[in-house]
Amino acid sequence: MDKKDTKYIDLNTTLSAVGKAVFVNFYYDFKNASLSDNVIAEKLLRENLNTKSDNQNFRIPRARHIFAEGNQLDALKIIIDSSRVDPMAREKARLILAEELVRTQAFKECVDERGFIEALNKSIVYTEQRESEYNNNPEPAKETRLIQTSRYQRSKKVSSNALLKAGFLCEVNAEHPVFVRKNSNDNYTEPHHLVPLFAQKDFPGVNLDREQNIVSLCSHCHNLLHYGADIDGVLYKLYIDRKDLLQLIGIEISYEDLRKYYL
Known part of the structure; x- marks a missing residue:
């Protein structure tokens, strides 16, 4: 960066150099690392009538600098609070921020889940007594509080039972490769809450940490749900297979609404 260049001095200045409305309208283009600067520049020239070709030399790098520094959510908040920004751009910023917050929650739950699985792995041994039948009685939601690194309470017994019910096989396809656990005679599969625990606020009075909402997955399918593009x-197969069980414990949800939690 040129020493005389002050456009990166703070977030507001950088955002102003990009153009607040431009940042919102081309947000996902700036965010997409697979798109080259040239491709974005062509799109800006084509779709943004106020854009001049010589503006791209500073606009695109600065927009991507915001993402590189992890400041995109703060940038959206600045835009939302900026009365001089076009109302349509501000409303679009609100929608994008809401979507990004869902993604942030999903990522945090993924981190929490990984720590839980590590603890669960240590507890699964061949001598452990586990329940093989579903308890379909509705249960109230668990208290949301901080436990170690997890925001939402998870029961190792419940997750272990869910894996047992699936025969310690992948519920996407029972023929998916699995291996035997080092501390057990059981195959290694991972528990996954189909309706994520961070969705608890949308299901007041319903406990999401139930066997009916926990599917047994091979490592590949589990990581695909968290990190895959397609x-x-x-997800649809798991939803169809579990829809009736979810309803029995008070979880009513369409596939379209479930899909939104996986954005």
């Missing part, structure tokens, strides 16, 4: 084949 998840519908896996």
